[in-house]
Amino acid sequence: MIRINRRTDYAVRVMLALARHAGEGRLSTQQIQDQMLVPRAFLQRIIADLSRQKLIKTYTGPNGGLELTRSVETFNLREIYEAIEGPLLISDCLEAAGVCPLDKGCPVRPRWACLQALMARELEAITLAELVADADKIGQFQTR
Amino acid sequence: MIRINRRTDYAVRVMLALARHAGEGRLSTQQIQDQMLVPRAFLQRIIADLSRQKLIKTYTGPNGGLELTRSVETFNLREIYEAIEGPLLISDCLEAAGVCPLDKGCPVRPRWACLQALMARELEAITLAELVADADKIGQFQTR
DNA sequence: TGGATTGTTTACTGATTTGGTAAAGAATTC
DNA sequence: GAATTCTTTACCAAATCAGTAAACAATCCA
Numbered sequence: 001m002i003r004i005n006r007r008t009d010y011a012v013r014v015m016l017a018l019a020r021h022a023g024e025g026r027l028s029t030q031q032i033q034d035q036m037l038v039p040r041a042f043l044q045r046i047i048a049d050l051s052r053q054k055l056i057k058t059y060t061g062p063n064g065g066l067e068l069t070r071s072v073e074t075f076n077l078r079e080i081y082e083a084i085e086g087p088l089l090i091s092d093c094l095e096a097a098g099v100c101p102l103d104k105g106c107p108v109r110p111r112w113a114c115l116q117a118l119m120a121r122e123l124e125a126i127t128l129a130e131l132v133a134d135a136d137k138i139g140q141f142q143t144r
Numbered sequence: 145m146i147r148i149n150r151r152t153d154y155a156v157r158v159m160l161a162l163a164r165h166a167g168e169g170r171l172s173t174q175q176i177q178d179q180m181l182v183p184r185a186f187l188q189r190i191i192a193d194l195s196r197q198k199l200i201k202t203y204t205g206p207n208g209g210l211e212l213t214r215s216v217e218t219f220n221l222r223e224i225y226e227a228i229e230g231p232l233l234i235s236d237c238l239e240a241a242g243v244c245p246l247d248k249g250c251p252v253r254p255r256w257a258c259l260q261a262l263m264a265r266e267l268e269a270i271t272l273a274e275l276v277a278d279a280d281k282i283g284q285f286q287t288r
Numbered sequence: 289t290g291g292a293t294t295g296t297t298t299a300c301t302g303a304t305t306t307g308g309t310a311a312a313g314a315a316t317t318c
Numbered sequence: 319g320a321a322t323t324c325t326t327t328a329c330c331a332a333a334t335c336a337g338t339a340a341a342c343a344a345t346c347c348a
Contacts, residue, residue, distance in 0.1 A: 001145075001147070001149065001229055001334080001335095002146050002147065002148060002229075002232065002234055002263070003145070003146065003233065003234055003235065003236070004146060004234055004235045004256065005145065005305090005306065005307085006236070006306080006307065007306080007307080009235065009237065009252070012252050013252070016251070016252070028322090028323070028324090029323075029324075030323085039307090039308065039309085040309090041308065041309050041310065041311095042307070042308055042309080044324075044325080044326095045308095045325090045326090047324080047325095048324080048325060048326075051324085051325085052325095058323085058324055058325090059315090059316080059323080059324080060314075060315040060316050060317090060322080060323050060324045060325085061315060061316030061317045061318095061321090061322060061323055061324085062316075062317050062318075062321070062322045062323070063316090063317070063322085063323090064315085064316070064317085064322070064323045064324065065323075065324090066324090077255070085145055085146075088146065089147065090146055090147055090148055091147065091148045091153065092147070092150070093153065105282050106282075107160070107275050107276075107278035107279040107281075107282055108153070108156050108157070108160070108275060110278070111221070111270050111275070112148065115263070115266055115267070118262070118263075118266060119146070119259070119262075119263065122259055122262060123259070126255050131251050131252060131255070132251075134251035134254070135251040137251075138249055138250075138251055145305075145306095149334090149335065149336085150335080150336065151335080151336080172293090172294070172295090173294075173295070174294085183336085183337065183338085184338090185337065185338050185339065185340095186336070186337055186338080188295075188296080188297095189296090189297090189337095191295080191296095192295080192296060192297075195295085195296085196296095202294090202295055202296090203294080203295080203344090203345080204293080204294050204295045204296085204343075204344040204345050204346090205292090205293060205294055205295085205344060205345030205346045205347095206292070206293045206294070206345075206346050206347070207293085207294090207345090207346070208293070208294045208295065208344085208345070208346085209294075209295090210295090
């Protein structure tokens with residue numbers, strides 16, 4: 001099935017919350033949980049993934065919390081997607097030569113490859129900065 | 145995960161086999177199985193789906209078999225995808241209003257909607273006729 | 289009519305993914 | 319050393335995926 005899973009969706013919300021708070025210090029998991037309506041234990045693991053992939057920097061202890069590792073404009077949806085779900089790969093046939101029994105002779109494979117490239121480009125084109133701008137327009141996700 | 149599943153991939157192969165045989169009578173499940181390297185019992189169910197969605201017409205009995213219901217140019221990848229996996233829906237948030245707790249206020253949802261529309265357009269743009277042309281070029285899937 | 293041939297339907301299985309919970313552990317601050 | 323915050327691991331139920339098996343129904347032909 002071609003479906004973006006909920007973990008990725010939540011990850012985008014986390015990044016968005018941090019982006020809207022950029023320059024104003026750290027945000028804790030607790031604060032994000034309240035803002036973004038994501039179950040705590042689940043959220044913790046998503047945050048750990050984002051941290052492991054170096055999209056965010058985390059600090060333990062009182063006054064700990066999270067912050068983005070780079071400026072808001074430099075993040076895009078593809079990066080967030082891949083931090084959670086791994087490399088974008090819309091068909092097993094594209095993984096490596098020899099996986100598909102039809103392999104090189106398959107007329108369908110180049111089409112999947114093309115579609116995948118298109119999606120990758122499209123996801124890359126959507127930056128976190130744009131999402132912040134949209135969110136500001138809508139007026140949701142207000143932190144104060 | 146954003147991944148086209150194997151059933152859809154097989155369905156495309158079935159349609160391709162039928163397309164290449166168009167105008168030359170029916171093709172049996174057995175023949176397609178041999179050509180396309182798909183396990184029999186699995187293939188039968190995929191064919192039943194294609195039949196149920198009226199992409200192919202089937203006939204029982206000796207000299208039975210399958211054929212396309214329309215001309216080759218009128219089929220596209222989206223149609224085949226949806227016959228097997230149901231309507232294209234890349235995020236649960238797009239399914240219906242109210243599914244997402246953030247709902248209307250979500251800045252991410254319009255982006256998913258846009259991405260989904262793009263994919264739909266792209267899948268529609270690839271016709272079975274084009275795949276046949278590609279297959280002819282490559283020289284694979286020869287039936288004689 | 290009855291057997292051979294071909295598609296249809298349904299039930300089942302094991303492996304993997306998904307969405308989520310829980311808790312022990314480690315780092316940091318005060 | 320206690321409180322706070324992130325990290326890691328183990329676990330769970332439900333859904334999906336890939337595939338198997340077999341009973342069943344329709345059709346053709348002798």
